[in-house]
Amino acid sequence: MTMDVSAPDPAASTPGGTGKPELVLKSSEFRKGREGGWRELEGLVDRVERRGMHALSLDELQRLPILYRAALSSLSVARTIALDRNLLLYLESLALRAFLAVYGPRLSPREGLRAFFGRELPAAVRSARWHILIAALCLLVGTALGFVLAVQDEAWFSSLVPSGLAGGRGPSSTRDDLYRDEIFAPWPGPVESFGIFANVLFSHNTLVGIMTFGLGMAAGVPTVLLAAYQGLPLGAFLALHYHRGLTVDFLGWLAIHGTTELGALIMFAAGGLVIAEKLLFPGRHSRLENLAIHGRLAAQMAVGAVLMLFVAAILEGGFRQLVQSTPLRFAIGLTVGALWLAYFCFCGRRKSR
Amino acid sequence: MTSTYERTSQFLEGVRREQRQIITPEGVPVTVELADYGERLIALTIDLFFWLLLTLAIFIPIVLAIGTRGGLIAISIALFIGFLVRNLYFVYFELAWRGSTPGKRLVGLRVVDRSGGPLLPSAVVARNLTREIEMFIPLGVLLTWGSAADGSVDWENLAIAVWLLFFTALPFINRDRMRGGDLIAGTMVIALPKRVLLSDLVERTVKFSFTEQQLRAYGAFELQVLEELLRHPDTPDSVLVLNEVCNKIRHKIGWAAPIASADVVPFLREFYTAERAFLEREQLYGKARPDKHAPPTRTA
Numbered sequence: 001m002t003m004d005v006s007a008p009d010p011a012a013s014t015p016g017g018t019g020k021p022e023l024v025l026k027s028s029e030f031r032k033g034r035e036g037g038w039r040e041l042e043g044l045v046d047r048v049e050r051r052g053m054h055a056l057s058l059d060e061l062q063r064l065p066i067l068y069r070a071a072l073s074s075l076s077v078a079r080t081i082a083l084d085r086n087l088l089l090y091l092e093s094l095a096l097r098a099f100l101a102v103y104g105p106r107l108s109p110r111e112g113l114r115a116f117f118g119r120e121l122p123a124a125v126r127s128a129r130w131h132i133l134i135a136a137l138c139l140l141v142g143t144a145l146g147f148v149l150a151v152q153d154e155a156w157f158s159s160l161v162p163s164g165l166a167g168g169r170g171p172s173s174t175r176d177d178l179y180r181d182e183i184f185a186p187w188p189g190p191v192e193s194f195g196i197f198a199n200v201l202f203s204h205n206t207l208v209g210i211m212t213f214g215l216g217m218a219a220g221v222p223t224v225l226l227a228a229y230q231g232l233p234l235g236a237f238l239a240l241h242y243h244r245g246l247t248v249d250f251l252g253w254l255a256i257h258g259t260t261e262l263g264a265l266i267m268f269a270a271g272g273l274v275i276a277e278k279l280l281f282p283g284r285h286s287r288l289e290n291l292a293i294h295g296r297l298a299a300q301m302a303v304g305a306v307l308m309l310f311v312a313a314i315l316e317g318g319f320r321q322l323v324q325s326t327p328l329r330f331a332i333g334l335t336v337g338a339l340w341l342a343y344f345c346f347c348g349r350r351k352s353r
Numbered sequence: 354m355t356s357t358y359e360r361t362s363q364f365l366e367g368v369r370r371e372q373r374q375i376i377t378p379e380g381v382p383v384t385v386e387l388a389d390y391g392e393r394l395i396a397l398t399i400d401l402f403f404w405l406l407l408t409l410a411i412f413i414p415i416v417l418a419i420g421t422r423g424g425l426i427a428i429s430i431a432l433f434i435g436f437l438v439r440n441l442y443f444v445y446f447e448l449a450w451r452g453s454t455p456g457k458r459l460v461g462l463r464v465v466d467r468s469g470g471p472l473l474p475s476a477v478v479a480r481n482l483t484r485e486i487e488m489f490i491p492l493g494v495l496l497t498w499g500s501a502a503d504g505s506v507d508w509e510n511l512a513i514a515v516w517l518l519f520f521t522a523l524p525f526i527n528r529d530r531m532r533g534g535d536l537i538a539g540t541m542v543i544a545l546p547k548r549v550l551l552s553d554l555v556e557r558t559v560k561f562s563f564t565e566q567q568l569r570a571y572g573a574f575e576l577q578v579l580e581e582l583l584r585h586p587d588t589p590d591s592v593l594v595l596n597e598v599c600n601k602i603r604h605k606i607g608w609a610a611p612i613a614s615a616d617v618v619p620f621l622r623e624f625y626t627a628e629r630a631f632l633e634r635e636q637l638y639g640k641a642r643p644d645k646h647a648p649p650t651r652t653a
Binding site for chain 1: 361375378383384385432436444445448449451452465470471473474475476478479480482483485490520533536537538545546548550553555573577581626629630632633634636637
C-alpha cells in the first residue's frame, strides 16, 4: 500500500532500502489544511468567553457559526483518521467551547428578566390553573377545619396555633386586648416595621413557601399537607375573633396583606404539585426528562411567589398598622388582589403564541 | 477511538473523568466531562466568599446610615440583604456569563443544558432558587441544630434537618452528579478545560526506517503514551524515562543496532511517526488496533 505523496521532500533519501516512500501522514496533511480555521475560531471563542458576544464585530459574528461547523466536521473526520492525542483532545474541547458560544443563552439579563415577568411567569401560572385550584382547596379545607375545631372549643386554639405565631393571643385574650394590641395596634415606626417585622415575615414565609414547593419532589404529599396545615391557624384565629365579635375587623386586618400572602402560599403549593404530578405521571418521557421539561414551569411559579411574598411583607409589616381603618384595609387588600389576578390572567397573552 | 485517549489519560494522570455525550443540533456528538465534586465545592466556596463581600459592602453603609440602635435590626437586615444578594448573584452571572459564575469561571466549570439545547433564563432561575432548600435552609436549621430556646433538644427541628439533608446529598446519589436544582432545570455542570494545540510531532526527514513487522508491535494506546512522553518538557528525569522507553522499544521490535544517546529523541520521534502512519492507515481500512494485546489483524 503506497501513501499519498503530496509534498515531495528534497531530502527524500530512504536509508535502510525498504523502498518505502517519504512518510506523509493523512492526519498531518489534514491538520495543516485546517489549522488556520481552528485557530481563528479559538480566538473568537476566547473573546466571547471573556467579554460576551458584544466583543465580536459584525464580520466575526458571521464567521463564528461557519467556523464552528467546520470545526465540528474536522472533529468527526479526526476521530476516524487521526491518532494524534493532542489534536483530538484539542478538537473535542474547541468544538464544545464553540458549541456553547454559538448555542449559549441569547438574552441579556435585562431582556431575560423582561421576558420572564412579561411573558413566561403569567403563562406558567395560567398553565397550572388546576394545580392552583387544588392548592387553594387544600388551604381552604385547612382553614375550615381550624375554624370548626376552635369555634366549638377554644382549647383547640393553643394546639392549632404555634406559640410563636400566637404572640400572646389565645383563649384568654379579651375583645379589648385583640382590638387594641392587634387589629388597631399603633404603628411602631419605619425602622421597626420595615426593618424587623417585614423582614422576619418575609424570611419566615419564604422558608415555609419554598419548603412547600420543594417537597413537591416527595410526590406532593407533604405539599398538600403543608398547604392545609397553613390554613389551620388561620381558621383558629378566625374562630377566636368570631367569638369576640371582631370578625369583620379581623378580616380587614388580614385582607390588606392576606390576598397577596395567601396567594403566594397557594402558588408555592401549586408549583410543588406541578413537580409532583410530572414525577408521578411522566407520560411518554422518562421521569427525569419530564421533570426537566416541566420543572422550569414550577420554578417560575416559585419565583413569582417569592416576589408576592416580598410585596406582602411590605404591606403587612410596613403599612398594615399605618392604615387604621377597616374599609380602607379591605379596599387596599382587594385592589392588590385584583391586580395580581389581572396580571396573571392577562399579561403577555398576545405575545405567547 | 474515544476510549483510547480516555484510557491514555487514565494511565498517565491516574484519574478518569466521567464523560457524557451531548448531541449538537448539527448531529455531532461532543464529549463533555462532568465536573468533580471537589471542583464544584471550590467554585461554590469562591462564590460564597464573593457573596459575603457583596453583602457586607451593601450592609455596612446601610447600618451606618440607620445607626446601630439594636442588634436585632442589624441581624434581620443582614439576613435579608444576604438572601437578596445570593439569589441575584447566581442568577445574574449564570445569565450574563453564559452559565458560569466568578467561582465557576475560575475553576473552569459551566452549566449546560442536559439535552444539548440552549441554556434558558427559566432554567437558570430554577436551578438557583432551589439552592435555598438544598443548601441554605438546611444550613440554617443545622446551625441551630435542634437546640430549642430552653436548651432541650428540638426533635421537630432535628427531623426537618435530616429530611433536608437528603436534598443536599442528591448530587452524590445520581449518575450525573445533579443537584435538585439541576434535576428541575434539566441542566448539568461540566468541566471545560482549555486545551492548547501543540505542534505536530511528525518528522519529515527520516533517518531510521522500520519494517511493517516491527510496526505491528504496538497499538494506539502505546502510540499515545509515547506521544505524551515526547511532549513532556526536557528534564533530567524525562531523559532517563525516554532512554528506558527507547531500550524497551528496541528490544520489542528487535532493533539490533545501538543508538547513541544524542539519537534517542530523534529515534523515538521517527518511530512515533512511522507507527502513527502505519496505525492510521490500518484504521482507515477498518483494522484499528487499540493496543499491543489486540490480536494482529492480518499477517503480511
